[in-house]
Amino acid sequence: MKISLTSGALGAEVEGIDLKNSSKENFSKINELLLEHKVIFFRDQNISPEQQINLAKFFGPLERHVYVKGREKFPEIIRIIKGRNEKHQWGETWHTDVSYNKNPTKVIILKSIKIPPVGGDTMFSNMEIAFDTLDEKIKKKIKDKKAIHSSLGAAAFVEKYEEMEGNGNLDEYSNEHPVVRTHPETGKKILYVNSMYTKKILGMDKNESDDTLKEIFLHQERLDFTCRFKWTENAVAIWDNRSTQHQGLTDFFPGRGLGFERIMDRIAIEGDKPN
Numbered sequence: 001m002k003i004s005l006t007s008g009a010l011g012a013e014v015e016g017i018d019l020k021n022s023s024k025e026n027f028s029k030i031n032e033l034l035l036e037h038k039v040i041f042f043r044d045q046n047i048s049p050e051q052q053i054n055l056a057k058f059f060g061p062l063e064r065h066v067y068v069k070g071r072e073k074f075p076e077i078i079r080i081i082k083g084r085n086e087k088h089q090w091g092e093t094w095h096t097d098v099s100y101n102k103n104p105t106k107v108i109i110l111k112s113i114k115i116p117p118v119g120g121d122t123m124f125s126n127m128e129i130a131f132d133t134l135d136e137k138i139k140k141k142i143k144d145k146k147a148i149h150s151s152l153g154a155a156a157f158v159e160k161y162e163e164m165e166g167n168g169n170l171d172e173y174s175n176e177h178p179v180v181r182t183h184p185e186t187g188k189k190i191l192y193v194n195s196m197y198t199k200k201i202l203g204m205d206k207n208e209s210d211d212t213l214k215e216i217f218l219h220q221e222r223l224d225f226t227c228r229f230k231w232t233e234n235a236v237a238i239w240d241n242r243s244t245q246h247q248g249l250t251d252f253f254p255g256r257g258l259g260f261e262r263i264m265d266r267i268a269i270e271g272d273k274p275n
């Protein structure tokens with residue numbers, strides 16, 4: 001097995017593990033690597049949808065997306081498609097997946113199907129480091145506080161994108177989570193708000209909440225907390241959605257990255273209630 005660190009903050013590319021191997025030993029190794037590096041990348045893993053589902057089931061119960069329709073034969077998988085002329089892609093700007101759910105996603109397994117020659121890398125950011133390096137004054141302010149996360153409704157996930165298909169659900173809803181959560185497996189503290197879904201810190205007036213969140217979001221954007229993955233076809237990324245944020249870069253500009261398709265298959269595993 002060969003491990004190459006992706007950056008000094010998080011991420012590792014792993015060689016010598018076959019994701020088709022569904023033995024308990026193989027899975028334990030993958031989970032260990034995941035907890036250590038937070039996001040792990042594998043190249044040239046031509047796994048079938050069934051094999052992707054099998055791998056995902058090791059982590060826990062699979063989750064259906066609230067707004068996006070699953071694949072015809074594999075409803076657990078959603079196909080993320082950026083059309084040739086779309087300037088935007090699903091998952092742009094920093095976020096933690098479905099943090100608006102009561103039990104937000106634990107782990108995501110994303111497999112590349114079609115990758116543009118340029119554009120559409122994915123960036124990840126380490127929210128344990130973001131907490132550790134947070135200003136002490138803000139740490140005090142947010143101690144034991146909760147925040148509201150909003151699902152934003154179907155428009156944000158489907159209508160904005162030409163190729164994404166909705167499942168008919170249009171309801172918008174919110175849930176409260178601690179601003180700082182504790183990782184259920186490692187016990188580490190995680191800064192658990194994100195600029196996409198977190199709307200307000202409870203127990204503060206609107207101005208104080210807005211100012212505090214603004215300061216935290218700016219801190220979370222620090223590039224030294226991140227790593228960046230350049231996709232190739234049949235690559236697989238597995239990330240711990242509890243301790244990281246991510247974004248698909250939308251660098252699809254005329255004359256450069258525009259005019260290419262990007263296709264991914266995503267499976268999400270349900271997590272527990274943050275505390």
Ligand SMILES: [Fe+2]
Binds near residue numbers: 091095096097246
């Ligand atoms: Fe995402």
